[in-house]
Amino acid sequence: MTVLILTSNEDVTADMVVAKLHEMGTPVVRLDPADLPDKVVLSAHYAHGDFNGHLSVNGQVLSMGGLRSVWVRRPGEPAAHATNPSPWLAAETRQALFGMLFSTSTRWMNHPRNADRARLKPWQLKMAHLSGFTVPPTVFTTAPRLARQFAEEHQDVVVKSASGPPPGDPGLALPTTLIGPDADFSTVAAGPTLLQRYIRKRADIRLTCVGTRLFAARKTAEPGQVDGRYGDTEHAWETVPVPERIGRSVLEYLVLAGLAYAAFDFAEDEDGVWWFLECNQGGQFGFIELETGQPVSEAVALWLSQCTAASRVPELHW
Numbered sequence: 421m422t423v424l425i426l427t428s429n430e431d432v433t434a435d436m437v438v439a440k441l442h443e444m445g446t447p448v449v450r451l452d453p454a455d456l457p458d459k460v461v462l463s464a465h466y467a468h469g470d471f472n473g474h475l476s477v478n479g480q481v482l483s484m485g486g487l488r489s490v491w492v493r494r495p496g497e498p499a500a501h502a503t504n505p506s507p508w509l510a511a512e513t514r515q516a517l518f519g520m521l522f523s524t525s526t527r528w529m530n531h532p533r534n535a536d537r538a539r540l541k542p543w544q545l546k547m548a549h550l551s552g553f554t555v556p557p558t559v560f561t562t563a564p565r566l567a568r569q570f571a572e573e574h575q576d577v578v579v580k581s582a583s584g585p586p587p588g589d590p591g592l593a594l595p596t597t598l599i600g601p602d603a604d605f606s607t608v609a610a611g612p613t614l615l616q617r618y619i620r621k622r623a624d625i626r627l628t629c630v631g632t633r634l635f636a637a638r639k640t641a642e643p644g645q646v647d648g649r650y651g652d653t654e655h656a657w658e659t660v661p662v663p664e665r666i667g668r669s670v671l672e673y674l675v676l677a678g679l680a681y682a683a684f685d686f687a688e689d690e691d692g693v694w695w696f697l698e699c700n701q702g703g704q705f706g707f708i709e710l711e712t713g714q715p716v717s718e719a720v721a722l723w724l725s726q727c728t729a730a731s732r733v734p735e736l737h738w
């Protein structure tokens with residue numbers, strides 16, 4: 421039984437998991453959908469009420485009947501590396517590859533259907549409320565008047581991107597920016613804008629969940645820091661215990677979202693409250709493992725190497 425990893429060739433985080441799978445003696449095939457069809461042979465056969473499919477990647481042949489699990493990490497756009505790429509070829513390749521993979525009963529980390537939904541920030545916030553997290557007041561709007569009213573009510577608010585950096589290689593990235601009620605809100609009409617009450621934090625928390633295993637890390641914030649992704653705080657990530665209430669909410673969120681892996685970001689305020697900011701279904705964990713020594717890559721490899729169907733487990737492990 422073989423693990424299939426869908427990711428780019430330059431994915432260092434995937435390299436860490438591949439090394440662990442090799443140590444465990446678990447067969448693994450790594451595939452970037454961008455390499456179809458030129459460097460990969462695909463075949464799916466549906467006949468007489470039966471189905472079988474094969475992938476041939478760098479001399480390795482993977483039968484769909486021998487598929488143990490699929491890890492969707494950071495795959496390229498299907499057929500992007502083809503000799504003659506086109507939107508039509510990308511669509512045909514996506515149909516063939518994922519249609520074949522969806523025809524199996526394998527385990528997914530994470531299933532593309534659930535992953536697409538989990539990327540939607542408004543949906544994340546609704547699931548966070550249902551799961552019992554503490555969530556800052558937030559508004560998405562294209563109405564300048566409503567944006568101004570929100571800022572007047574909460575005084576200090578942040579504006580940030582809901583979808584993350586734009587695709588490709590943008591020259592600029594939008595950090596989370598602190599603004600007040602005197603800001604110019606007229607440009608809100610140009611596109612949906614996310615405004616959120618500013619949390620005066622003493623630390624950033626990254627909680628990585630693999631199945632039911634939780635790994636929390638804490639990084640002290642500088643006074644007045646807004647976006648922990650930018651600027652050097654001169655503090656390192658350190659392992660911290662997961663409060664029981666947070667652990668239960670994490671499990672509830674994953675069940676609602678249908679996820680096997682997720683990276684949660686929290687802001688810890690002066691009272692020690694963990695405020696939910698977002699949940700990245702494909703968030704990086706390599707930097708956390710390197711700084712804290714938390715065995716996240718091993719946990720991912722163990723989950724992928726299991727053959728049992730995914731199920732809800734009532735006990736968390738951290």
